Amino acid sequence: MSADPRQLAEYLRFLRELGVEDTAISSDIAARLVAANNSPAATPPAPEPASPSAKAAAAARRAPAQPAPAPRPAQISMPGNDSFPIALADASGPGRADGADPAEQLRQIRADLGDCTRCKLHAQGRRQIVFGVGNPRARLVFVGEGPGADEDAQGIPFVGRAGRLLTDMIEKGMGLRRDDVYICNVVKCRPPNNRTPENDETAACSPFLRRQLAAIRPEMVCALGAVAAQNLLGRRGPIGGFRGTVHRLELEGFTTRLVVTYHPAYLLRDPSQKKETWKDLQIVMRELGLPLPARS
Ligand code: URA
Secondary structure (H helix, E strand, C coil), X not given: CCCCHHHHHHHHHHHXXXXXXXXXXXXXXXXXXXXXXXXXXXXXXXXXXXXCCHHHHHHHHCCCCCCCCCCCCCCCCCCCCCCCCECCXXXXXXXXXXXXXXXXXXXXXXXXXXXXXXXXXXXXXXXXXXXXXXXXXXXXXXXXXXXXXXXXXXXXXCCCHHHHHHHHHHHHHXXXXXXHCEEEECCCCCCHHXXXXXXXXHHHHHHHHHHHHHHHCCCEEEEECHHHHHHHHCXXXXXXXXXXXXXXXXXXXXXXXXXXXXXXXXXXXXXHHHHHHHHHXXXXXXXXXCCCCCCC
């Protein structure tokens, strides 16, 4: 495990920004920081033991009102430790009894999309189609609005500043690995100047998004921002009207659950809303049976 004090301090700062104060995990990190700083040679603290970590133990001590987490193949430990993120992808997830190969289905959907010219975005400066990234058997899918400049350049969703924040939310906040979830957008081509996608553009791209979700069959979808929420739920409204509820999301031959939170780009403009986002992410974690920080 890397126990670089700066890394630990950064992790603690991130948790505090989310409003995760005085939890077992942050106390544990604080103790490690003190230990690391007091050590003459700044010797990294010993690696996490193989037994359940403080966070998992704290989760286990919580009130029995919490639904018992489903058995997980991984433990929770510290960031930098290979065992830190919970292995979220689950080959035996719902819908997998149909014997379908979601990776192959995603390849087929990407092939059907082709060098898409179905809407005007193809002629408005897009460099490439940004299809989606992550585990085809993910239990959790994040859906954003549309690629920005970095995503357009790299062909991967959420890799710019907002993407780094999303990655932190997934990895440092939720304790998962980005690679274990799936991440995609409502529109697959960059709208010029990062404007909001227009109705004809979302209408052209939505069938592909819905097919992606139906292929993956995630247990939960997290819509990032109002555009994703409105598109997936099929109704207009401010983001406040969508948050705080576990919605039903009907897809072709498959129903799943959807939670709405703020778009990371909005959080970069208004970091005070990170605490609200953390509340939404905790709903997702609870629904997935993931352990929450002991007190937040
Ligand atoms: N914003 C989005 O909605 N999607 C991305 O992929 C990047 C930024």
